[in-house]
Amino acid sequence: MISLHHYLTLATVVFACGVLGVLFRRNLLIIMMSVELMLNAANIAFVGASTALANLDGQIMVFFVMTVAACEAAVGLAMVIAIYRRYGTIMTDFLRTLRG
Amino acid sequence: MAEVIVFYSIASLLVFCSIMVVTRKNPIASAIYLVGALFLVAAVFAFLGADFVAAIQVLVYAGAIMVLFLFVIMLLNIDPELLKSPPMTAGEAAVLILTILSFIVISVTVFKGQLVAPVGELTTQEIAKNGGNTAVIGLALFMKYVWPFELASFLILLAIVASVVIAKKDKKKLTGDQADAERNMVGDLR
Numbered sequence: 191m192i193s194l195h196h197y198l199t200l201a202t203v204v205f206a207c208g209v210l211g212v213l214f215r216r217n218l219l220i221i222m223m224s225v226e227l228m229l230n231a232a233n234i235a236f237v238g239a240s241t242a243l244a245n246l247d248g249q250i251m252v253f254f255v256m257t258v259a260a261c262e263a264a265v266g267l268a269m270v271i272a273i274y275r276r277y278g279t280i281m282t283d284f285l286r287t288l289r290g
Numbered sequence: 291m292a293e294v295i296v297f298y299s300i301a302s303l304l305v306f307c308s309i310m311v312v313t314r315k316n317p318i319a320s321a322i323y324l325v326g327a328l329f330l331v332a333a334v335f336a337f338l339g340a341d342f343v344a345a346i347q348v349l350v351y352a353g354a355i356m357v358l359f360l361f362v363i364m365l366l367n368i369d370p371e372l373l374k375s376p377p378m379t380a381g382e383a384a385v386l387i388l389t390i391l392s393f394i395v396i397s398v399t400v401f402k403g404q405l406v407a408p409v410g411e412l413t414t415q416e417i418a419k420n421g422g423n424t425a426v427i428g429l430a431l432f433m434k435y436v437w438p439f440e441l442a443s444f445l446i447l448l449a450i451v452a453s454v455v456i457a458k459k460d461k462k463k464l465t466g467d468q469a470d471a472e473r474n475m476v477g478d479l480r
Contacts, residue, residue: 191293191294192293192294192297194405195400195401195402195403196297196301197334197338198400198401198403199397199400199401200301200304200305200334202393202396202397202400203305203308203393203397204304204305204308204327205393206389206390206393206397207305207308207309207311207312208308208312209389209393210312210386210389210390211311211312213385213386213389214312214378214382214386215312215375216375217317217373219317219320219321219359219362219363219366220311220312220314220317220320222359223311223312223317223320223321223324223359224311224312226324226328226351226355227308227311227312227324227327230327230328230331230351233331233335233343233347234331234334234335237334237335237338237340237343238338239407240338240340241338241339241340242405243405243407243408243409243410244409244410244411244412244413244416245409245410245411245412246410246412246417246423246426246427246430247430249340249342249343249423249427250427250430250431250435252340252343253343253346253427253431254438254442256346256347256350256351257442257445257446258442258445259350259351259355260350260354260355260446260449261445261446261448261449262449263355263358263359264358264449264450264452264453265449265452265453265456267358267359267362267453268452268453268454268456268457269456269457270362270366271362271365271366271456271457272456272457274366275459275460276460280366280368281373281375283376
């Protein structure tokens with residue numbers, strides 16, 4: 191039988207992949223894809239808990255998370271394009287203007 | 291038994307796709323694996339009986355957001371030579387191992403945990419009696435959560451305007467010295 195634990199563990203593993211991608215990749219596009227992975231892991235946890243607790247509020251929360259994720263992707267990719275125009279690269283090694 | 295087999299095959303494919311997303315060198319390969327991962331997340335939602343969320347996942351994520359990603363990859367047309375990363379340092383390897391270890395600890399803790407939250411009333415039978423998953427969510431969205439729903443539409447409007455403003459061409463050119471300085475800085479690092 192599949193219980194809530196299985197879904198939460200699956201969400202943890204997917205979230206870990208996303209965190210490692212953000213920490214170790216240097217390509218801005220792949221960093222943004224890792225952020226999407228983390229949001230999806232959170233959504234799995236939300237829906238799993240919603241079903242296990244017989245309460246639909248979790249699924250409505252997923253709806254709002256997806257809205258915010260779409261906004262985040264649009265603005266983030268616009269920033270990637272702006273950065274590429276200005277510096278000619280999207281590798282984070284070269285973007286160190288803000289470093290003190 | 292069939293339930294267990296289906297869940298484990300979806301879960302292992304999802305973990306495989308997630309790992310591939312973060313390990314591929316080419317962003318296009320990552321994007322393709324991300325499409326696979328998003329569809330598998332939709333499959334997990336459908337498996338949980340969340341029909342509405344599964345449909346929205348396919349439409350919004352696998353449809354809209356992935357098209358956005360692929361468009362940007364196409365637009366940037368990055369030279370593969372520039373995608374090479376320097377080899378991992380000892381400090382980075384230590385961080386990698388520590389992160390993986392802490393996530394293993396978290397997974398084990400989650401797996402051994404006990405559910406103590408109060409259980410609600412909308413069981414699967416109750417939802418089916420009230421007209422199905424989508425009907426129940428729709429009612430809650432337009433009654434209890436109508437104010438956040440309207441705010442979400444405003445947020446989307448803001449995001450549209452913001453992304454157009456951020457990505458549009460800079461009319462005001464940098465003065466010669468500033469532009470040279472910036473280009474030199476990037477060039478030096480290369």
